[in-house]
Amino acid sequence: MKKSYFLLACACALITGCKHTSSSPEIRLNQVGFRPLQEKTATIDVCTADAAPCSVAILSASGDTVWTGMASATMINPLSGKPRQLVDFSTLNTPGTYTIHLTPSTATQSLIISPRPYRELTRQALRAFYYQRTAMPIDEPYAEGYPRPAGHPDTLVLVHASAATQERPENTIIASSGGWYDAGDYNKYVVNSGYTMGVFLMAYEQQRAYYDTLHLNIPESTLPVPDMLAEAMYNIRWMMTMQDTDGGAYHKLTEPDFEGFIHPTECQKPRYVVLKTTPATLDLAATLALAARIYAPYEHVYPGFVAEATEAAKRAYQWAKANPAIYYDQPAMNEQFTPAITTGAYDDYDAQDEFYWAATELYLLTNDPTYRDEALGYCPEQFTPATWGNVAELASLEWMLHPAGAEAFAQERQTALLAHLQPYIEEAETTSVHRSPYGNRAEEFFWGCNSEGCCWRGIECLYAYQLTGNERYRINAERCLNHVLGQNATGYCFVTGFGTHSPKQPHHRLSHIYPNGPLPGFLIGGPNRERQDDGIDGVKYPKNVSADESYLDFRPSYATNEVTINWNVTLFALTAGLDAQQ
Ligand code: G3I
Ligand code: 9MR
Numbered sequence: 001m002k003k004s005y006f007l008l009a010c011a012c013a014l015i016t017g018c019k020h021t022s023s024s025p026e027i028r029l030n031q032v033g034f035r036p037l038q039e040k041t042a043t044i045d046v047c048t049a050d051a052a053p054c055s056v057a058i059l060s061a062s063g064d065t066v067w068t069g070m071a072s073a074t075m076i077n078p079l080s081g082k083p084r085q086l087v088d089f090s091t092l093n094t095p096g097t098y099t100i101h102l103t104p105s106t107a108t109q110s111l112i113i114s115p116r117p118y119r120e121l122t123r124q125a126l127r128a129f130y131y132q133r134t135a136m137p138i139d140e141p142y143a144e145g146y147p148r149p150a151g152h153p154d155t156l157v158l159v160h161a162s163a164a165t166q167e168r169p170e171n172t173i174i175a176s177s178g179g180w181y182d183a184g185d186y187n188k189y190v191v192n193s194g195y196t197m198g199v200f201l202m203a204y205e206q207q208r209a210y211y212d213t214l215h216l217n218i219p220e221s222t223l224p225v226p227d228m229l230a231e232a233m234y235n236i237r238w239m240m241t242m243q244d245t246d247g248g249a250y251h252k253l254t255e256p257d258f259e260g261f262i263h264p265t266e267c268q269k270p271r272y273v274v275l276k277t278t279p280a281t282l283d284l285a286a287t288l289a290l291a292a293r294i295y296a297p298y299e300h301v302y303p304g305f306v307a308e309a310t311e312a313a314k315r316a317y318q319w320a321k322a323n324p325a326i327y328y329d330q331p332a333m334n335e336q337f338t339p340a341i342t343t344g345a346y347d348d349y350d351a352q353d354e355f356y357w358a359a360t361e362l363y364l365l366t367n368d369p370t371y372r373d374e375a376l377g378y379c380p381e382q383f384t385p386a387t388w389g390n391v392a393e394l395a396s397l398e399w400m401l402h403p404a405g406a407e408a409f410a411q412e413r414q415t416a417l418l419a420h421l422q423p424y425i426e427e428a429e430t431t432s433v434h435r436s437p438y439g440n441r442a443e444e445f446f447w448g449c450n451s452e453g454c455c456w457r458g459i460e461c462l463y464a465y466q467l468t469g470n471e472r473y474r475i476n477a478e479r480c481l482n483h484v485l486g487q488n489a490t491g492y493c494f495v496t497g498f499g500t501h502s503p504k505q506p507h508h509r510l511s512h513i514y515p516n517g518p519l520p521g522f523l524i525g526g527p528n529r530e531r532q533d534d535g536i537d538g539v540k541y542p543k544n545v546s547a548d549e550s551y552l553d554f555r556p557s558y559a560t561n562e563v564t565i566n567w568n569v570t571l572f573a574l575t576a577g578l579d580a581q582q
Helices: 001-015 119-131 190-208 208-212 229-240 278-294 305-322 330-337 352-366 371-378 391-401 407-429 450-467 471-484 563-577
Strands: 039-047 057-062 066-071 083-088 096-103 108-113 157-159 250-253
Touching: 039 096, 066 305, 096 278, 096 391, 119 229, 119 563, 190 208, 190 229, 190 391, 190 450, 229 278, 229 305, 278 305, 278 352, 352 371, 352 391, 391 407, 391 450, 407 450, 407 471, 450 471, 450 563, 471 563
Parallel strands: none
Antiparallel strands: 039 083, 057 066, 057 096, 096 108
């Protein structure tokens, strides 16, 4: 029996002349690896004429057939109408590298089973932030093959007319150095940075022991502080420079319009801090209050930081209370002020969620019941997954994990979280052709959905697992990761440098520097049914492409193929949360 499948597979190859590849798009699965006792499934194209279940054989590296079985009955992907079958090979649990073979197809796909498949992925997803650093050179041995000179010192930043005050009139020069580039572009945005720091530091708080031992090989690795916190501090320090003397925070630091795909050292455009806004200021308040709590044990490494961050957070919150509805409306701003600014907006016209998060973090830092009472009053009715534009869930998760002083409220928030997850988990267990709680609905494919949709749903499942101990949530967190790492309609492993079929041309100016690029460990935005970049710079989607296949591994496609700090934070929060369970 063992040999026959292998001979049959080889015979197919000889007859059809097909070269066995290790990455056939017909077999879609987590390309990074499975834990030995994890549920293991793959989604396959139907390879039988009558749509009967395909035969599947799994061969070891030495060519022995170690598993055989039949795929499921044919299912139809509701988004594309394409027939698919599921293969469940969970009973194969011996660590090793394998090849999956379909019969009568000649498709093959690599398969890895490993005790810690997500550890290197977590490390690289965190190192991606180091590669995004502005204002300092990325040197060996920390560059690990991707060195570059410093870009954007941001020591001579102009105050834009929209941000002018009596104390800092238009074109005042300030220093606002450090921090991470936001994404594929060279700008720095407080709103997105604040959301990113929230997920970043909350992830640390959930898995301190795990992150405390995670070595990232960054310049600060010699300090007596976890590498992850040292990396975060590089961006937190920059965020603090974005606070004006009155407590308000500038919305972003930017050139007037996006730079070309040029090396950061070639950039010549002036850079500005623009309009102070309520969401940015509250995101700063929340970030600094949370940071003051997380870094309290490291006063000896960052003397005075906790007190400085606490004071800045309080001043930011007060500024927002006095200016509760100043939003970033870039077109309106450009009608009033010059130079016109045309870079990313991160526009958000409702600050209730940011008030909720900032007041929550200030309560957890100070234990002052005034902040608690205000926070509970700001909690929105509607349960909405956290994104850069709606951070309410970050606050709700904080109450679920720190219920003291609001036990009933925290319980109600937890009930809302579990109710939110229920229909998606049921889809994974019944109708999903990818055995995934994400990606079964057309509206789930939008700009950045790999993160704001899939990884974040996985993180929600991890929090639900932590809160309830119900294994069903951890299984579904892992299914979300399987989806991002290859068990999806495109067959891409959406992390640069990982898997057998991953993006090679991300919309990422820094990656474009390296002939051996792209930079590894970056999560790609993913399929986006809105296709906002269609027709721009040569971006062209196939006619009638389905929502879950609206993806182009093409550098100009910023709407599907960019990378960002807020997407990478959800990647490592998910992979680390799963790896830490080992
Ligand atoms: O959330 C809704 C979803 O519920 C709905 O089903 C879907 C389809 O209509 O839309 C979703 O909203 C989308 C939102 O991203 C999700 O966060 C909006 O359509 C979409 O316009 C929005 O795009 C943002 C994009 O800038 C354009 O504003 C991305 O979130 C945001 O990540 C991206 O940020 C850019 C920065 O401006 C500049 N730096 C690069 C960065 C990444 O591309
Ligand atoms: O590179 C920019 C990317 O970071 C943004 O997400 C995107 C949408 O705002 O815009 C990109 O810049 C493009 C601009 O929008 C249109 N001209 C080409 C620019 C580079 O692709």
